[in-house]
Amino acid sequence: MRMGELSVCKRIDKVGVSPTMKVAGEAKAMKARGEDVIDLSVGEPDFPTPQNIKDAAKRAIDEEHTKYTINAGTVELRKAIQQSLKRDYDLNYSLDEIIVSNGAKQSVYNTIMATVHVDDEVIIPAPYWVSYPQMVTLAHGTPVIVETTEETGFKLTPKQLSDAITPYTRAMILCNPSNPTGSAYTKEELEEIAEIMSKHHIFVIADEIYDKLVYDDFKFTSFPSLGEDTKRRTILINGVSKAYAMTGWRIGYTAAQKNVIDGINKLQSHSTSHASSISQQAAIEAFIGPQNAVTEMRNEFTKRRDFLHSELNKIEGISCLKPNGAFYLFPNVSKLFHHKSKVYKIENSFDFAMHLLKETKTAVVPGSAFGAEGYLRVSYANSMENLGRAVERFKKAVEMLS
Numbered sequence: 356m357r358m359g360e361l362s363v364c365k366r367i368d369k370v371g372v373s374p375t376m377k378v379a380g381e382a383k384a385m386k387a388r389g390e391d392v393i394d395l396s397v398g399e400p401d402f403p404t405p406q407n408i409k410d411a412a413k414r415a416i417d418e419e420h421t422k423y424t425i426n427a428g429t430v431e432l433r434k435a436i437q438q439s440l441k442r443d444y445d446l447n448y449s450l451d452e453i454i455v456s457n458g459a460k461q462s463v464y465n466t467i468m469a470t471v472h473v474d475d476e477v478i479i480p481a482p483y484w485v486s487y488p489q490m491v492t493l494a495h496g497t498p499v500i501v502e503t504t505e506e507t508g509f510k511l512t513p514k515q516l517s518d519a520i521t522p523y524t525r526a527m528i529l530c531n532p533s534n535p536t537g538s539a540y541t542k543e544e545l546e547e548i549a550e551i552m553s554k555h556h557i558f559v560i561a562d563e564i565y566d567k568l569v570y571d572d573f574k575f576t577s578f579p580s581l582g583e584d585t586k587r588r589t590i591l592i593n594g595v596s597k598a599y600a601m602t603g604w605r606i607g608y609t610a611a612q613k614n615v616i617d618g619i620n621k622l623q624s625h626s627t628s629h630a631s632s633i634s635q636q637a638a639i640e641a642f643i644g645p646q647n648a649v650t651e652m653r654n655e656f657t658k659r660r661d662f663l664h665s666e667l668n669k670i671e672g673i674s675c676l677k678p679n680g681a682f683y684l685f686p687n688v689s690k691l692f693h694h695k696s697k698v699y700k701i702e703n704s705f706d707f708a709m710h711l712l713k714e715t716k717t718a719v720v721p722g723s724a725f726g727a728e729g730y731l732r733v734s735y736a737n738s739m740e741n742l743g744r745a746v747e748r749f750k751k752a753v754e755m756l757s
């Protein structure tokens with residue numbers, strides 16, 4: 356490289372561009388041209404933020420909550436998080452064991468940056484949320500991807516976990532319920548994981564952003580609630596984005612031992628500082644205000660999941676598990692590979708996603724983006740009407756293949 360030449364550093368060069376970008380970019384361009392695209396690629400609830408939360412934000416502005424706050428988040432907000440963790444999971448965290456960040460994504464990023472040493476191995480079960488491996492790479496750690504299968508409901512087995520552990524393993528990222536599969540671990544499954552982590556002195560980054568979105572009679576278990584030893588080795592991530600339809604408000608949090616929170620606090624103090632003061636006030640209402648909006652959203656998501664799951668399974672060549680959580684289905688479309696449309700040969704999930712988009716104006720995310728070729732991530736955070744229309748489009752896209 357010539358001196359003075361403007362270029363990005365190696366650290367950034369190593370980070371991949373999201374493979375979802377091409378489909379998403381195309382979908383955006385089609386929408387901009389006024390085409391009737393049904394977007395099932397989105398990772399956010401389609402519901403409005405509940406009125407009581409919006410009102411709290413308006414009050415926050417009128418009451419001058421418009422200045423810098425403490426870097427870790429206001430005492431009131433951390434108290435609200437503390438109370439919600441006690442109410443929901445009987446978890447006890449002190450205020451200096453909680454830090455609020457600008458969305459759970461920043462919580463995960465800061466956690467990884469503050470805890471992963473150079474060359475530490477971090478186990479990430481696949482299918483994974485796209486940002487985890489990239490964040491570990493940015494921290495100069497080594498992502499160790501362990502592929503789960505449909506047979507285990509895309510959940511990591513104790514044997515797979517034990518086999519992946521080496522003397523360099525430092526942590527595992529456990530996304531429960533999972534983005535992209537919607538799978539949720541039972542208490543017994545989590546206990547098996549916790550036991551292995553304890554035996555090998557490995558810590559767990561438990562991303563529980565979808566904790567409130569579980570369906571039927573599935574009972575969600577928060578990882579640190581398994582016991583004191585597990586709590587000590589868990590860095591818990593959560594936030595308001597998914598459960599309270601607040602993706603744009605950018606409030607997430609990390610709860611862990613004080614030394615970890617202190618490290619994250621330092622990092623955050625030299626980058627973004629605290630999250631928006633107005634959003635923080637709104638989040639207090641989300642965490643400890645009335646919770647009925649969550650129940651209503653959950654009921655609606657249940658109906659949509661049941662409908663889409665049953666309809667997709669009726670289409671020849673597509674098969675789909677019924678997950679317990681989040682708002683995604685992860686259908687297997689590999690039987691449709693090696694077929695041809697008029698224009699494309701479908702070789703992989705990206706090809707199928709492009710075919711579906713170009714021919715039927717329906718956007719989904721190819722499984723390859725999540726480290727799982729052969730699948731699609733289909734979000735049901737959309738109206739029943741649109742889901743019905745999308746099913747017809749899926750049928751048409753499959754019929755077009757020979």
Ligand SMILES: Cc1ncc(COP(=O)(O)O)c(C=O)c1O
Binds near residue numbers: 460605
């Ligand atoms: C698994 C998972 N973790 C974290 C996040 C980030 O959430 P936020 O919007 O609060 O940054 C998302 C959002 O898509 C997610 O799916």
